[in-house]
Amino acid sequence: MQSVSSRAMAEAHQECVGRYELTIPGDVDVALTIPTAFSKPQENPIRFSDDQPAMHSVFIYNGTFRITGSMSHADFGSILDGIKTRVVSSSASTDENGRFEVIPAGRPDAFAWAGHRAAGFYIYENGRAISFRESSSDPSVAKQRTGAVLKGLSARNAYEIPKGDGVCLPDMFVADNGKDSARQVGVSFRLKNHPDVTIFFLDEKALAVDPKLTSKQKSEFVWGYEYGIGKRIKLVGAAPYRTVKLDGREGVETSAIITRDDGSTDYGYLATVQGDSNAPVDTPNLLLLVERNAKDAKGNAPVSAAELDLMAKGIAASIRRRAAQ
Numbered sequence: 001m002q003s004v005s006s007r008a009m010a011e012a013h014q015e016c017v018g019r020y021e022l023t024i025p026g027d028v029d030v031a032l033t034i035p036t037a038f039s040k041p042q043e044n045p046i047r048f049s050d051d052q053p054a055m056h057s058v059f060i061y062n063g064t065f066r067i068t069g070s071m072s073h074a075d076f077g078s079i080l081d082g083i084k085t086r087v088v089s090s091s092a093s094t095d096e097n098g099r100f101e102v103i104p105a106g107r108p109d110a111f112a113w114a115g116h117r118a119a120g121f122y123i124y125e126n127g128r129a130i131s132f133r134e135s136s137s138d139p140s141v142a143k144q145r146t147g148a149v150l151k152g153l154s155a156r157n158a159y160e161i162p163k164g165d166g167v168c169l170p171d172m173f174v175a176d177n178g179k180d181s182a183r184q185v186g187v188s189f190r191l192k193n194h195p196d197v198t199i200f201f202l203d204e205k206a207l208a209v210d211p212k213l214t215s216k217q218k219s220e221f222v223w224g225y226e227y228g229i230g231k232r233i234k235l236v237g238a239a240p241y242r243t244v245k246l247d248g249r250e251g252v253e254t255s256a257i258i259t260r261d262d263g264s265t266d267y268g269y270l271a272t273v274q275g276d277s278n279a280p281v282d283t284p285n286l287l288l289l290v291e292r293n294a295k296d297a298k299g300n301a302p303v304s305a306a307e308l309d310l311m312a313k314g315i316a317a318s319i320r321r322r323a324a325q
Helices: 004-010 073-092 139-152 215-226 305-318
Strands: 013-017 020-024 028-030 058-061 064-068 101-103 110-114 118-125 128-135 153-155 166-169 172-175 183-191 197-204 232-235 242-246 249-259 265-273 285-292
Touching: 013 166, 013 183, 013 197, 020 197, 020 305, 058 166, 073 101, 073 110, 073 118, 073 128, 101 139, 110 139, 118 139, 118 153, 128 139, 139 153, 139 172, 166 183, 197 305, 215 232, 215 249, 215 265, 215 285, 242 265, 249 285, 249 305, 265 305, 285 305
Parallel strands: none
Antiparallel strands: 013 020, 028 183, 058 064, 058 183, 064 128, 101 110, 110 118, 118 128, 153 172, 166 172, 183 197, 197 285, 232 249, 242 249, 249 265, 265 285
């Protein structure tokens, strides 16, 4: 009988996250920003289509993005009208921190603004509502970065790998010159034919101010504290910390039995490689987390520990820097 992993890999797609591409084993749902987060702060604003939180997801590239496919053009227009009204009326404010100006967006269904310490834009592109905000102590820097991101932004189809320098976000691509000031792009995928399996991949620019962790230390931190995966994690294998290569760089992989907060048992795989902020070329932190959550199997038999491990190792082996040309 053909295994779940081999069936999934037979239906595999290429996808891109940040400056990297990887093989995704089958059709997926991608966690996006919920529409209410465009109006006011929300707890766990990035979620799957059934409202399940994707707590690890993050869309930061020279500023912070919100991206949703669940907002109509009319609803986007209503939000935009409110933003425009606030920006225009702010000109009467006696507080310079409360005054904003309209900056040229240069494209339809878009509105860009700048203030004393931040700038940003709203745009509706290919059925997606998108907002962007960049904060800086230098107003000209925030305005310049916002303009560059808006100019480079374009829609892309699912599983479309763009050409040229730039950064992939869900259904979006931002063309650039291969450089950025901040990048923390982490996308959560859930297999449609096995919704008990979620895949999270993170491309994170290494910064000089970051703690200097080894790949093993990062793995320990993720399992033990940072990601809140379960109340108990048991790493498996005689040598639980194994060498792995992500994009040709040596890191650490681990497999685990997860005891969830409700006492249920699941499985996970984690691969990490730490970056180098002093390297002459961009050398980011990379992280791949593949989890089973049996309660989400939706009538299917949940994948086994062996199947999850095989699937995850296949994804890890596929990770590579997206070709600029």
